[in-house]
Amino acid sequence: MSRIPLSALIGLVITAAFFGAALLAPWIAPYGMAEVAGGVWDPSSPEHWLGTDSIGRDLLSRMIWGGRITIFVALAATLVAFATGVFLGFLAAVSGGWVDQALSRLVDLLMSIPALIMALVILSVMPVTLPVLIAVMGLIEATRVFRLSRAVAADIEVMDYVEAARLRGEGMVWVIFREILPNALSPLVAEAGLRFIFMVLFISTLSFLGLGVQPPLADWGGIVRENKDGIVYGVPAALFPAVAVAALAISVNLVADWILTRTSSLKGGRG
Amino acid sequence: MSALLEIDDLRIEATSYPPGEKPRDVTIVDGVSLRLERGRVMGLIGESGAGKSTIGLSAMAYGRGGVRITGGAVRLNGTDILSGGARGLRRLRGKAVTYVAQSAAAAFNPARRLMEQVIETTLAQGIPRSEAEARAVTLFARLGLPDPDTIGSRYPHQVSGGQLQRVMTAMALCPGPELVIFDEPTTALDVTTQIEVLAAIKEAIRDTGVAALYITHDLAVVAQVADDIMVLRHGKMVECGATAQIIGAPREDYTRALVSVRQVTHPEKSAAADPLLRIEAVTARYRGLALDVLKDITLDLAPGRTLAVVGESGSGKSTLARVITGLLPPAAGSVRFDGRDLSPALSGRSKNDLRELQMIYQMADTAMNPRQTVATIIGRPLEFYFGLRGAERDRRVAELLDEIELGKGFSDRYPAELSGGQKQRVCIARALAARPRLIICDEVTSALDPLVADGILRLLQRLQQEEGVAYLFITHDIATVRAIADEIAVMHRGRVVRQGPKAQVLSPPFDDYTELLLASVPEMREGWLEEVIATRKAATPEGTRA
Missing domain, CATH: 3.40.50.300 (P-loop containing nucleotide triphosphate hydrolases)
Incomplete structure (x- = not known):
């Protein structure tokens, strides 16, 4: 952790700013999330730094509240994805045999359906609440995490120290959580960063299509949806959330890249 | 010029x-x-x-x-x-x-x-x-x-x-x-x-x-x-x-x-009456292979003695270790330990079976979890087999570290902070922590420099005297065998071609393979290579050298 490269530093600062804004939304947002505070699509002014939206709500406040929801949903879904994906992936690698076959084929089956289409189909028959949204996104993304963690664990599983643990008579729980998990952590942490970005894009896409976060709550994808008609009249309101999504994605990516190179370097590897 | x-x-x-x-x-x-x-x-x-x-x-x-x-x-x-x-x-x-x-x-x-x-x-x-x-x-x-x-x-x-x-x-x-x-x-x-x-x-x-x-x-x-x-x-x-x-x-x-390395010498001890480990007519093969990796192996090992299994790579010596430890259930034959039949598969063995039979690996690097400290690595068998916790466990870990000549200052280190010889010593301590009666040593010195390897062999011998543990010593190195074995089994293509007490196995008359093996060990003098080649050319007609 001696020196942080410039790119990673920029990424860290921007990511921290986004997360900070999300956490402190009630205190720093100038207006309420659903408060009508001006005219339709007012241009930016000292009262409304980014102007107002399609029904006169302050856009900066909407952005801050929306970021809070986007980041919260993406983070929660990433956690769900990793909790299930990593556990099942490790279980498959350690058990082998029919457990591995059953899990791997099930995941193959799920992965053969495009993620977005599957999410749209499921969400169109389920009540679209935040917990459902998080669970659906998390479980779909868990298939990707499963593949990675199974591959990582399969590499570690053949090491002599895992064999030594088996010869000692250790159970599955010890092998998974004490022998494999600590050694798989670095690639998984780097992957978590990337998965988080995919989740941000995923929830934004769903909201834009109307099957994500439901009004009166707002998220960035939803704000784009509400304001997309303004683009025809030269109103830039829809661009701000789009830029926010891109900026968050790039900054988290910079951090994830740095973690990945740090942990996959020759010497630093699993030492 | x-x-x-x-x-x-x-x-x-x-x-x-x-x-x-x-x-x-x-x-x-x-x-x-x-x-x-x-x-x-x-x-x-x-x-x-x-x-x-x-x-x-x-x-x-x-x-x-x-x-x-x-x-x-x-x-x-x-x-x-x-x-x-x-x-x-x-x-x-x-x-x-x-x-x-x-x-x-x-x-x-x-x-x-x-x-x-x-x-x-x-x-x-x-x-x-x-x-x-x-x-x-x-x-x-x-x-x-x-x-x-x-x-x-x-x-x-x-x-x-x-x-x-x-x-x-x-x-x-x-x-x-x-x-x-x-x-x-x-x-x-x-x-x-x-x-x-x-x-x-x-x-x-x-x-x-x-x-x-x-x-x-x-x-x-x-x-x-x-x-x-x-x-x-x-x-x-x-x-x-x-x-x-x-x-x-x-x-x-x-x-x-x-x-002058290989100063370690070991006077051969005669076998005791009852064997600790008896391998009877074991045949083994890997799944999906139609080839027997081990063919009809029968071996005995007495308590507190050392049996060296010698052979080149592919001779089946490591497979033999997998059969004994239960990682590879044999296709035929049985493994008896201390008078009782050991379950062929690992899952069928009792905690006590597992405890009494420990293993040390060739590559100490991969045999230890890089994310665990030395204290955890050595302490886990103590916890697992004897239920030792807290201060009692720490005390025993310190004792074991003393026994392997490292001292308790090492207990907080990670494997990456140890040298090759120290790593192998920690692996020995981990095996010893279980108070085993048999330790399988799979090429434990072949990845080490000669002087360091000598230290390890000396340590193993001392521990054998103190704890009365038996070794099954798998190696391809004849010099190591001379240094440590009581009995020797020579393996070639899955069979035991020659076995018996050290003095007998290493003295003529030899079978063909053992002779080839012994004659191939480089000797530290000039002209040895020419002599061997000349002898072989004389013994075999032109063009039929294996």
């Missing part, structure tokens, strides 16, 4: 990144000078980390993995190659200086035919393909490869490891270099194969008149091929002289220690 290769006061540094500390520069080679005349062979010898490969590679101005040449001069034919720049180096490498790597299997591209790879650098010099191929075929024949005319059309996986190493030597000699660097070319081979490769390399060097740097850690091997030997330690020269002088009359203490 100046020497072919002159290295003056060479200094090589690298940046190390110790965990949790600031990066710092370490000196790998410090003030080494050498002169190599045309047609001579110089052996560079030393433990791992002595800088011998680094010096070898500096003869082609190459630094591996961030290694930098920071001082001194390397002159080839009187020209300084360090200041030649990239263009100068391109003319030099693969033409004037070539390189033979340790692991031929890893150095060849598996997707291309051997001939393409052998003549690649020769073609790059503008020599026509037909002439390059003719040269390669001549070299194949000279190196004693079978079917020299057609072997070039094979892929790397279609020839054996020993043959591949000879093909690589052909590759190095093909461009007609002035200097060849041999970097441990026979270390990865079995003794019976090593001798052929060694003889082929020696003949080829003599016939082509090329000069060579021969890097190895095995003094007995280098004594066969080198005219002069330089002994290195910690990047500094210890001693340099003619081969006869180094092995006959070493001047420095360190050289003397190297020449």
Whole structure:
């Protein structure tokens, strides 16, 4: 952790700013999330730094509240994805045999359906609440995490120290959580960063299509949806959330890249 | 006339990144000078980390993995190659200086035919393909490869490891270099194969008149091929002289220690009445293979004794260990331990069965979880088998660390912070923590330097006297067997070809395989290789050598 490269530093600062804004939304947002505070699509002014939206709500406040929801949903879904994906992936690698076959084929089956289409189909028959949204996104993304963690664990599983643990008579729980998990952590942490970005894009896409976060709550994808008609009249309101999504994605990516190179370097590897 | 290769006061540094500390520069080679005349062979010898490969590679101005040449001069034919720049180096490498790597299997591209790879650098010099191929075929024949005319059309996986190493030597000699660097070319081979490769390399060097740097850690091997030997330690020269002088009359203490390693001796103990471990008519095969890896193996091991299982790679000795530990249930036969039948599969064994039978691995690096401290590694069996916790456990860990001569200061270290010998000691302590009655030692010393390996063997012997534990010692090294065994079983292609007390197995009359095995162990004197080759040629008619 001696020196942080410039790119990673920029990424860290921007990511921290986004997360900070999300956490402190009630205190720093100038207006309420659903408060009508001006005219339709007012241009930016000292009262409304980014102007107002399609029904006169302050856009900066909407952005801050929306970021809070986007980041919260993406983070929660990433956690769900990793909790299930990593556990099942490790279980498959350690058990082998029919457990591995059953899990791997099930995941193959799920992965053969495009993620977005599957999410749209499921969400169109389920009540679209935040917990459902998080669970659906998390479980779909868990298939990707499963593949990675199974591959990582399969590499570690053949090491002599895992064999030594088996010869000692250790159970599955010890092998998974004490022998494999600590050694798989670095690639998984780097992957978590990337998965988080995919989740941000995923929830934004769903909201834009109307099957994500439901009004009166707002998220960035939803704000784009509400304001997309303004683009025809030269109103830039829809661009701000789009830029926010891109900026968050790039900054988290910079951090994830740095973690990945740090942990996959020759010497630093699993030492 | 100046020497072919002159290295003056060479200094090589690298940046190390110790965990949790600031990066710092370490000196790998410090003030080494050498002169190599045309047609001579110089052996560079030393433990791992002595800088011998680094010096070898500096003869082609190459630094591996961030290694930098920071001082001194390397002159080839009187020209300084360090200041030649990239263009100068391109003319030099693969033409004037070539390189033979340790692991031929890893150095060849598996997707291309051997001939393409052998003549690649020769073609790059503008020599026509037909002439390059003719040269390669001549070299194949000279190196004693079978079917020299057609072997070039094979892929790397279609020839054996020993043959591949000879093909690589052909590759190095093909461009007609002035200097060849041999970097441990026979270390990865079995003794019976090593001798052929060694003889082929020696003949080829003599016939082509090329000069060579021969890097190895095995003094007995280098004594066969080198005219002069330089002994290195910690990047500094210890001693340099003619081969006869180094092995006959070493001047420095360190050289003397190297020449006289394997001082460990072990008076053979007679077998007790009841065997601790009895392997009865075991046949084993891996799933999906129609081949029996073990065929009808029957062995006995008495309590507190050492049984050495000897054989080359592929003889089935490690598979035998897997059968005994229960990782590979045998297809037929049984394993009896202390008078009771052991369940063939690991899952059917009781905690006590598992405790009494421990294992130590060849690669201590991969045998320990890099994320656990020494205290956790040694303490876990105490917790698991005896339920020891807290202060009681710590006290026992400290005791065990004392027993393996490390001391309790080591308990908070991670495996990456230990040397190779220390790692193996921690693995021994982990096995010992279970208070086992039998420890299977799978090539435990073969990844270690000779002096360190001696220390490990001595430790194992002391522990046997103190704890009365029996060892099943798997190895390919006859010297280790002499040092530690009570009984010996020689394995070849899945069968036990010879077994009995040490004195009996190691004295004539021999069966064919044991004789070959014993005769292939390099002896530390000049002329040994020629004698062996001459004996074999006399014994077998022309062209039928295995």
